Amino acid sequence: MSKLGVPALRRRPELLLVAATALLYSWNLDANGRGNEYYAAAVRSMTRSWSNFFYAALDSGGWTTVDKPPAALWLQAVSARIFGFSPWALLLPSVVCGALAVWLLMSTVGCGDAQRVSSRAACWR
Secondary structure, eight states: OOTTSSOHHHHHHHHHHHHHHHHHHHTTGGGGTTSOHHHHHHHHHHHHOHHHHHHTBSSTTSOOBOSSOTHHHHHHHHHHHHHOSSHHHHHHHHHHHHHHHHHHHHHHHOOTTTHHHHHHHHHOO
């Protein structure tokens, strides 16, 4: 029994669904390029300077900022620092957040005996 009272074997379909979601979101991910080139340039600048990281500065001097709050680009900047500046590194946080959103939906909808309903809710838009 897990600490939520649901046996681990009953949670296996949920984990498989989250893994399948991550796989499908990451399928042919590099075909999207860097996503939005404007924000990709800001992420590149954020990886080069801690000041630019905290203020989401677009230029290397830190004078021009983008129109999003810095927290919106922090995951991409951290990923680009770890894996290098590439399309995969920029779009990988979106894959992780999408899979976590599916898990959150299943956890929210699925209470007690409604595991089947929560799995169906996560599959349909």
